[in-house]
Amino acid sequence: MKAIIYSLFGLLAVSAAFAADACYQDVSLDCGQASNALSLPRCNAIYGEYGRHGNVATEMQAYANLHLERSYEYLLSAAYFNNYQTNRAGFSKLFKKLSDDAWEKSIDLIKHVTMRGDEMNFSQRSTQKPVERKNYTVELHELESLAKALDSQKELAERAFYIHREATRNSQHLHDSEIAQYLEEEFIENQSKKIRELAGHTTDLKTFITANNGQDLSLALYLFDEYLQKTA
Ligand SMILES: *[C@@H]1O[C@H](CO)[C@@H](O)[C@H](O)[C@H]1NC(C)=O
Ligand SMILES: *[C@@H]1O[C@H](CO)[C@@H](O)[C@H](O)[C@H]1NC(C)=O
Numbered sequence: 744m745k746a747i748i749y750s751l752f753g754l755l756a757v758s759a760a761f762a763a764d765a766c767y768q769d770v771s772l773d774c775g776q777a778s779n780a781l782s783l784p785r786c787n788a789i790y791g792e793y794g795r796h797g798n799v800a801t802e803m804q805a806y807a808n809l810h811l812e813r814s815y816e817y818l819l820s821a822a823y824f825n826n827y828q829t830n831r832a833g834f835s836k837l838f839k840k841l842s843d844d845a846w847e848k849s850i851d852l853i854k855h856v857t858m859r860g861d862e863m864n865f866s867q868r869s870t871q872k873p874v875e876r877k878n879y880t881v882e883l884h885e886l887e888s889l890a891k892a893l894d895s896q897k898e899l900a901e902r903a904f905y906i907h908r909e910a911t912r913n914s915q916h917l918h919d920s921e922i923a924q925y926l927e928e929e930f931i932e933n934q935s936k937k938i939r940e941l942a943g944h945t946t947d948l949k950t951f952i953t954a955n956n957g958q959d960l961s962l963a964l965y966l967f968d969e970y971l972q973k974t975a
């Protein structure tokens with residue numbers, strides 16, 4: 744009986760070693776061979792879902808790339824509203840801030856991807872069905888551009904939900920609570936505020952425009968731009 748129990752323990756110890764001692768095994772193997780070239784392929788920062796290069800890992804890279812794209816587009820809009828013909832300093836400020844925020848988030852995501860031991864792939868796109876997009880147009884009217892900004896912020900928020908959902912699935916292959924918490928703290932919380940703010944601006948501008956039956960549109964836009972300069 745004792746012999747059986749001991750051999751069972753032995754089996755358990757061996758199988759546990761395969762799962763948990765990968766880096767240790769690399770080290771002791773290399774040191775045992777007394778070779779100069781230490782290659783320790785399993786001594787990395789990868790654990791959990793990232794080790795399987797699964798959906799969450801690639802979606803995180805795609806999310807960084809989406810932020811980069813948006814940051815660039817918002818910057819184009821900021822420049823457009825800042826030129827001397829359009830001359831809307833308030834709108835320009837609003838888009839510059841959106842651009843800076845998206846840029847900051849993409850840097851943060853790239854750092855997070857590498858922290859988890861993965862390599863950043865700038866060609867990675869989401870497996871989620873891409874939002875149908877026409878070529879990005881900068882020359883939009885004020886209300887249209889606000890509407891577009893609102894849509895794209897919603898897309899960013901929904902993509903965070905999607906990755907969060909994948910990461911919190913009760914599946915051995917997808918569950919990654921570290922990613923879920925990171926998304927909640929760094930993205931989901933503030934995204935709701937930004938969306939609320941943009942929705943508010945859109946409604947306000949619509950009110951400005953319709954208040955005087957569109958008679959003095961340029962005055963309405965001018966006033967709203969002044970208001971954005973002070974608040975955005
Ligand atoms: C990067 O992503 C693209 C698109 O998914 C893929 O075709 C390519 O093989 C990836 N590159 C690496 C090094 O994984
Ligand atoms: C976007 O622009 C490219 C190049 O100008 C063009 O080939 C493509 O058809 C355009 N796509 C859409 C959806 O307009």
Ligand SMILES: *[C@@H]1O[C@H](CO)[C@@H](O)[C@H](O)[C@H]1NC(C)=O
Nearest residue numbers: 927928929930932933934936
């Ligand atoms: C959320 O927004 C606030 C106010 O704009 C900002 O101070 C804070 O740094 C943001 N948090 C994150 C995680 O981006």
